[in-house]
Amino acid sequence: MDLENTQVQMRKGILEYCVLHIISRGEIYASDMLDELTAAKMIVVEGTLYPLLTRLKNAGLLEYKWVESKSGPPRKYYKLTLEGSNFLEKLTETWEGLIHSTEMITSKSKAAS
Amino acid sequence: MDLENTQVQMRKGILEYCVLHIISRGEIYASDMLDELTAAKMIVVEGTLYPLLTRLKNAGLLEYKWVESKSGPPRKYYKLTLEGSNFLEKLTETWEGLIHSTEMITSKSKAAS
DNA sequence: AGAAGTACTTGGCATGACCAAGTACTAAGC
DNA sequence: GCTTAGTACTTGGTCATGCCAAGTACTTCT
Numbered sequence: 001m002d003l004e005n006t007q008v009q010m011r012k013g014i015l016e017y018c019v020l021h022i023i024s025r026g027e028i029y030a031s032d033m034l035d036e037l038t039a040a041k042m043i044v045v046e047g048t049l050y051p052l053l054t055r056l057k058n059a060g061l062l063e064y065k066w067v068e069s070k071s072g073p074p075r076k077y078y079k080l081t082l083e084g085s086n087f088l089e090k091l092t093e094t095w096e097g098l099i100h101s102t103e104m105i106t107s108k109s110k111a112a113s
Numbered sequence: 114m115d116l117e118n119t120q121v122q123m124r125k126g127i128l129e130y131c132v133l134h135i136i137s138r139g140e141i142y143a144s145d146m147l148d149e150l151t152a153a154k155m156i157v158v159e160g161t162l163y164p165l166l167t168r169l170k171n172a173g174l175l176e177y178k179w180v181e182s183k184s185g186p187p188r189k190y191y192k193l194t195l196e197g198s199n200f201l202e203k204l205t206e207t208w209e210g211l212i213h214s215t216e217m218i219t220s221k222s223k224a225a226s
Numbered sequence: 227a228g229a230a231g232t233a234c235t236t237g238g239c240a241t242g243a244c245c246a247a248g249t250a251c252t253a254a255g256c
Numbered sequence: 257g258c259t260t261a262g263t264a265c266t267t268g269g270t271c272a273t274g275c276c277a278a279g280t281a282c283t284t285c286t
Contacts, residue, residue: 008243051243072253157275164273233281
């Protein structure tokens with residue numbers, strides 16, 4: 001029961017929400033997403049992000065197009081499908097509800113109960 | 114990739130935090146915890162809560178004592194150990210950091226990027 | 227004794243984040 | 257032309273944990 005593991009568990013699902021949100025702002029490819037996630041201290045590694053993108057694509061929430069690059073192999077630029085947009089909306093509600101629920105519990109002081 | 118599943122994933126780890134917090138407020142047994150979690154709409158079922166409590170106890174974060182009940186079998190009243198208190202503190206930081214990170218991402222509008 | 231209610235236990239399943247390699251393409255150096 | 261370095265994407269396996277569905281055990285009421 002170490003802290004690091006709990007942090008990993010807490011990230012579950014939330015990452016999916018963050019990735020969808022990043023993509024909702026415009027077409028983008030994986031490495032740039034990683035940079036943004038890292039900047040927000042939502043540490044993620046390649047091997048986590050790529051499978052996630054594939055899952056989202058297979059679920060019909062994302063689509064991508066190949067774009068040639070001047071410095072390396074071509075890149076997959078992702079964008080949300082209509083279904084993805086709708087899903088993101090519902091996810092936002094879920095996330096906000098979860099924060100609210102947690103707050104309901106953690107804001108209670110010892111005295112309250 | 115349905116919504117309900119994502120909600121389940123998002124709950125991972127957070128539940129542990131909530132449970133520790135509830136127990137930090139005073140000795141309590143499982144059914145009452147369930148009531149409080151349900152009231153906060155953090156829906157959880159027996160089969161999730163009991164194993165979690167056992168894990169936390171085995172990790173040395175919780176301890177319990179049996180207390181006779183007038184209406185049924187005896188109950189396990191849980192409370193935090195010192196180690197549990199320390200862990201809860203670190204978990205609070207983790208959770209708040211996670212919220213902050215998520216906010217950094219979701220607060221960016223389309224224009225930003 | 228039998229039924230109902232409360233409290234706790236247990237075994238198996240599914241999901242997703244992680245790790246660690248591995249593949250594939252481009253450009254630069256020799 | 258071959259090797260090396262850099263960038264992008266893939267894949268197989270592991271692990272923790274929330275969930276489901278029964279099951280056990282104790283008490284009270286009829």
